[in-house]
Amino acid sequence: MQTEGALAAQNFSPPDSLAPFPFTAIVGQDDMKLAFVIAAIDPSVGGVLVFGDRGTGKSTAVRALARLLPPMRSVVGCAYNCDPAATAALCEGCKKRAAQGGLRTTLRAAPVVDLPLGATEDRVVGALDLERALTRGEKSFEPGLLAKANRGFLYIDEANLLEDHLVDLLLDVAASGENVVEREGLSVRHPARFVLIGSGNPEEGELRPQLLDRFGLAVDVKTPTDIPTRIEVVRRRDAFERDPARFAKAWSVEEHKLRRRIATGRERVGAVQAPDEALEKAAMLCVALGADGLRGELTLLRAARALASFEGVERVGDAQLRRVAPFALGHRLRRNPLDDIGSGTRVARGIEEIFGA
Missing domain, CATH: 3.40.50.300 (P-loop containing nucleotide triphosphate hydrolases)
Known part of the structure; x- marks a missing residue:
């Protein structure tokens, strides 16, 4: 449902x-x-x-x-897009209106x-x-x-x-x-x-x-280097510029599907479980890569949970952690000026070490 x-x-x-x-x-x-x-x-x-x-x-x-x-549902007439459900975070104007008789809301x-x-x-x-x-x-x-x-x-x-x-x-x-x-x-x-x-x-x-x-x-x-991809990019962009309305209509079904998946993912992301095994592997990966601070583990966990929700999975597993680790950790690694290996390669090696090939 x-x-x-x-x-x-x-x-x-x-x-x-x-x-x-x-x-x-x-x-x-x-x-x-x-x-x-x-x-x-x-x-x-x-x-x-x-x-x-x-x-x-x-x-x-x-x-x-x-x-x-x-x-999103917001307060009518509010310049700050206040969320009527978050009463503690309302601006001063919305708090006054709420005290005087309630808030009118709308979808934006x-x-x-x-x-x-x-x-x-x-x-x-x-x-x-x-x-x-x-x-x-x-x-x-x-x-x-x-x-x-x-x-x-x-x-x-x-x-x-x-x-x-x-x-x-x-x-x-x-x-x-x-x-x-x-x-x-x-x-x-x-x-x-x-x-x-x-x-x-x-x-x-x-x-x-x-x-x-x-x-x-x-x-x-990166700029695509294979010819078929470059041709398809140019073909789609040219079709869009010639007739934007027709092009948008041709992709409306795909847009609708993705919009619905994102909305559903938002609704159920809080119910996705992160078992201790997932937390342990996230911490092990961050330690193995020498990521600064603990923000890496938190981001890795949240991103993996969001991906699991998007995929309709109820628990965070190795597949989600592996997929989001390059995004969450690549920019958090200490740089060694004597090492010419990029952060992407280092993350890939760390993933292989923790999760297996």
């Missing part, structure tokens, strides 16, 4: 402008697509970082992801918000509404990008080029799940829980370690 969330996702149709290219129509890049699906099923995984060559579908996949996200598409590289701090966190202050003499808060991204996805293209002060700001908000603004006599506090999605080209510089560690999963994407 389908859950209420799965039925809502089945009947909910986001605006066409949210997804210029169908997610399921993206050729190859299976690791990247799977990492996005895992993050959509369990946001607590901690977001996804995609590094790779230009023109490999990174931005296309992020924008297409919006159409697959189940609709989960937001996917772009954070431009040139964005100012005021644009990101919010600031004083100058127009209202000048015309009415009232101090009013104008929400920023963090407010719009609450309960959704915040996308940073070229994340490795983001200015340091914005990186520090994002780290603080990502850790607390709350945005606090105190300036020009204003003191505002509002929920800001979002899944961080980053992309970039490694040739243009590395990501700061503090921000890199905040991404739960990290995936490397």
